[in-house]
Amino acid sequence: MQPNQLTSGDVIADRRADYAKMLDESGEPDAAAELMEQALELAPRxxxxxxxxxxYREKAGDRAGAIEAYRQTLEVTPEDIFGAGLKLALLGDVATPGQPPSSYVERLFDDYADRFETSLVEKLDYSVPVKLAALVATTGRNYALAVDLGCGTGLLGxxxxxxxARLEGFDLSQNMLSKAAEKHVYDHLAQAxxxxxxxxxxxxxxxxxxxxDLVTAADVLMYLGNLESLFAAVSALVVAGADFAFSVEDAGEGDGFHLAPSLRYAHSETYVRALCLRHGLDVAAVSKTAIRKDGANVISGILFLTRKAA
Structure with a gap:
């Protein structure tokens, strides 16, 4: 049995876990947690x-119990494919990490690839690719080489x-890259x-x-916390006078970033502008807009169009 399997390898443990899920979905997280504890007695790894x-413990208001269970998750899978460390940060048990675990983000999007476009575009009113492309179009430029960072399934391409003239796409998830390849839009796709x-x-x-001479990042930066390294990479990637267009989730007032309950990061306009200044990017346009829904909530974002100083 592998510790990251979504089934335990024990038939009785799996059955109890299924019942626990049913109890949680019916609004009984306390009972769900109790049954899940029994399942884990049979499959402790x-x-x-x-x-x-x-x-379940979080929903039941058992903060200490939730922390203990997230710690156990990390003990079994130190590579943290489930993002338990991010949960511990939200619960105040550890400091907010500057970056999420790459293994967590890669697994998240590998699992999400087949339903990504249906979920985002059709159900969550995802609009960043269209809005970001419209912002780029205001330059009136034609580009020799564009690099689409975090290209996903290729919605922006x-x-x-x-x-x-030439379009390259990079993503952490191989499954997302495979979906992007089906569009036959990118001249080159690779993992990054x-x-x-x-x-x-x-x-x-x-x-x-x-x-x-063009770099884009549509809804990518929210899966990074501290953006210093990302901006350094963009500076190394572009020629003088190149455009860099990207989006962030809006953190509101302040001069930094924070981890949201969604396990995505939000960044303030002040923070992003300071990064642009340090890395020689002139801010040409800023647009605050709704970028998607998250359940019943509308997520606010900021679109930036910047240009590398000559």
Whole structure:
């Protein structure tokens, strides 16, 4: 049995976990937690089970119990594919990490790839690719080489393709890249980890630095906390006079970023402007807008169009 399996490997434990899920869905998280504890007595190395128990305890108002279960999740899977460390940060048990675990983000989008576009576009009114492309179009420029960071399934690519001679896409999730390839829009697709130092991201394996005159990042930065390394990577990627268009979730007032209950990061306009200044990017346009729904809530974002100083 592998510790990251979504089933425990024990038939009785799985049955109790299924009943626990039913109890939680019927509004009985206390009872769900009790049954999940019984399942974990039979399968104590089941990481996904510990993560589920933590969620039930959270809903039941048992903060200490939730923390203990998230810690157990991390003990079983130190690579943290479930994002338990982020949950512990939200509960105040540990400091907010500057970046989420790459293993968590990769697994999240590998699992999400098949239903990504249906969920976002059709159900959550996701609009960033269209709005970001419209912002880029205001420049009136045609670009020799555009690099789409965190390209996902390739929603932005078709929106900018007509004004780009060559289009490269990079993403952490191989499953998302496979979906993007089906669109036949990108000239090159490859895996990259934007949370790493610039020379370790994978962005420069297929070409020289300072090669792009357009870089885009549609709803990518919310899966990064501290953006210093990302902006350094963009500075190494672009030529003088290049445009960098991107979106963030709006953190409101303040000069930093924070981790939201969604396990995404929100960044303030002040924080982003300071980064632009440090990395030689002139802010050409800023647009505050709704970017998607999250359940019954509308998520506010900020779109930026910036240009690398000559």
């Amino acid at each position: 089941w990481a996904a089970g510990w993560y589920r128990l933590a969620g 078709p929106e900018i393709r007509d004004s780009v 980890d934007l949370s790493l130092a610039p020379d370790a991201t994978g962005l420069f394996a297929e070409g020289a630095m300072h090669r792009a």
